[in-house]
Amino acid sequence: MRTRFQQDLDELRQKLLRMGGLAEQAVDRARQAYVERDLSRCQMVLEGEGLINTAEREIDEAAFDLLAMQQPMAVDLRFILAVTKINSDLERVGDQAVNIAERVMDMMELPAADLPVDIARMGAAVSAMVRRALESFIEGKVELAQAVLEMDNVIDRMRDEAFIQLVKVMNSRPEIVRQALDALLVARNLERVADHATNIAEDVIFWVQGSDVRHNVGVETEVPSDSQPRLSGA
Amino acid sequence: MRTRFQQDLDELRQKLLRMGGLAEQAVDRARQAYVERDLSRCQMVLEGEGLINTAEREIDEAAFDLLAMQQPMAVDLRFILAVTKINSDLERVGDQAVNIAERVMDMMELPAADLPVDIARMGAAVSAMVRRALESFIEGKVELAQAVLEMDNVIDRMRDEAFIQLVKVMNSRPEIVRQALDALLVARNLERVADHATNIAEDVIFWVQGSDVRHNVGVETEVPSDSQPRLSGA
Numbered sequence: 387m388r389t390r391f392q393q394d395l396d397e398l399r400q401k402l403l404r405m406g407g408l409a410e411q412a413v414d415r416a417r418q419a420y421v422e423r424d425l426s427r428c429q430m431v432l433e434g435e436g437l438i439n440t441a442e443r444e445i446d447e448a449a450f451d452l453l454a455m456q457q458p459m460a461v462d463l464r465f466i467l468a469v470t471k472i473n474s475d476l477e478r479v480g481d482q483a484v485n486i487a488e489r490v491m492d493m494m495e496l497p498a499a500d501l502p503v504d505i506a507r508m509g510a511a512v513s514a515m516v517r518r519a520l521e522s523f524i525e526g527k528v529e530l531a532q533a534v535l536e537m538d539n540v541i542d543r544m545r546d547e548a549f550i551q552l553v554k555v556m557n558s559r560p561e562i563v564r565q566a567l568d569a570l571l572v573a574r575n576l577e578r579v580a581d582h583a584t585n586i587a588e589d590v591i592f593w594v595q596g597s598d599v600r601h602n603v604g605v606e607t608e609v610p611s612d613s614q615p616r617l618s619g620a
Numbered sequence: 621m622r623t624r625f626q627q628d629l630d631e632l633r634q635k636l637l638r639m640g641g642l643a644e645q646a647v648d649r650a651r652q653a654y655v656e657r658d659l660s661r662c663q664m665v666l667e668g669e670g671l672i673n674t675a676e677r678e679i680d681e682a683a684f685d686l687l688a689m690q691q692p693m694a695v696d697l698r699f700i701l702a703v704t705k706i707n708s709d710l711e712r713v714g715d716q717a718v719n720i721a722e723r724v725m726d727m728m729e730l731p732a733a734d735l736p737v738d739i740a741r742m743g744a745a746v747s748a749m750v751r752r753a754l755e756s757f758i759e760g761k762v763e764l765a766q767a768v769l770e771m772d773n774v775i776d777r778m779r780d781e782a783f784i785q786l787v788k789v790m791n792s793r794p795e796i797v798r799q800a801l802d803a804l805l806v807a808r809n810l811e812r813v814a815d816h817a818t819n820i821a822e823d824v825i826f827w828v829q830g831s832d833v834r835h836n837v838g839v840e841t842e843v844p845s846d847s848q849p850r851l852s853g854a
Binding site: 453457460464467470471553557558570 | 684687688691694697698701704705708787790791792794797798801804805808
């Protein structure tokens with residue numbers, strides 16, 4: 387039988403997943419808006435920001451209520467704290483999508499320019515990172531979370547390469563310097579989304595393993611030794 | 621008489637203040653490194669990153685221990701959650717200082733260029749924001765926190781102005797496009813520091829007022845109605 391507390395934990399997880407879905411959607415839309423120079427998608431991203439901010443507050447409230455009204459044991463406490471941290475990161479993913487959308491709107495006032503940077507590919511890789519980070523949370527699997535950490539290096543290299551190529555363009559073709567700058571800033575925003583996905587993966591590892599933030603609490607018996615979390619609500 | 625729990629809360633606050641001091645110092649050093657093209661200050665910022673990361677983990681551990689071993693009442697619970705959020709923001713302030721230092725190191729490989737952007741002034745304003753945000757935390761004063769929120773608009777305008785001027789330079793003087801880009805990215809990093817100071821101020825308001833994240837907890841009697849927090853450890 388599931389207790390009320392277990393149901394509440396499960397509900398918190400569902401809320402975070404919906405929030406994750408909104409953030410992921412915002413990044414996808416921003417990327418498509420860039421690739422297709424699509425103003426309506428930019429506007430969808432801007433309009434979606436309010437929903438994401440509301441979802442963030444609701445999740446923080448729910449987490450606060452659980453902490454205030456229950457005395458969660460170690461593994462549940464770690465889960466709730468991980469949720470509040472992941473929540474912040476997802477909200478910031480949404481902010482980055484808004485930044486990209488604004489950048490695309492700036493670009494669309496300028497003539498289109500052919501630039502030596504594959505934002506579509508970088509964006510797809512970054513979206514995949516966010517998706518995997520959320521999967522690692524759903525499954526509570528350290529291996530999935532670790533795969534996200536490895537993907538981050540790939541994104542960093544893409545960003546560095548984009549930077550080098552776009553600075554060359556700025557040097558040699560002053561007439562499209564602003565388009566190149568916009569693309570460079572979009573690449574940076576995507577890299578930041580990847581950083582947030584990395585933070586989420588790290589929080590999942592903290593929740594599942596209890597490593598890093600647990601060494602003198604005296605409730606070690608509640609920490610699972612394998613890589614599967616024992617969330618009461620699961 | 622102060623209980624052990626009250627002492628622990630006070631210690632947590634002291635730890636966060638030391639962390640804040642490190643983050644503020646990193647931003648100051650990065651700004652000075654830019655203004656004086658000073659490699660040794662860049663290196664100090666890079667070396668300081670480890671200290672900040674260690675401090676972040678220690679604070680998260682201490683907060684977790686307090687939540688795990690005590691059953692904090694609403695106002696103390698809000699305080700502890702605010703500490704964990706402020707902690708993340710301070711660590712990210714440190715990251716921005718590192719980004720600036722790396723950017724300065726990039727600039728120093730290029731000839732110095734006279735650019736129409738006052739990074740020193742913007743940096744000083746941003747440092748002041750971080751300092752005020754920490755003061756609002758020490759004093760638990762909503763008015764101080766609100767002053768920080770207002771300063772954020774000023775920084776955003778400085779960043780927009782820097783952006784406009786530097787894009788003009790990039791368009792008209794291709795020979796210094798990379799220097800202009802470095803300055804533009806430093807301005808963006810400073811703006812992000814200001815965003816983190818804003819987040820900290822918002823967390824102080826959440827802690828002090830309990831607004832926004834409290835409307836159906838059923839422990840309203842513990843929420844102070846004035847703007848002074850009643851932290852047990854204070």
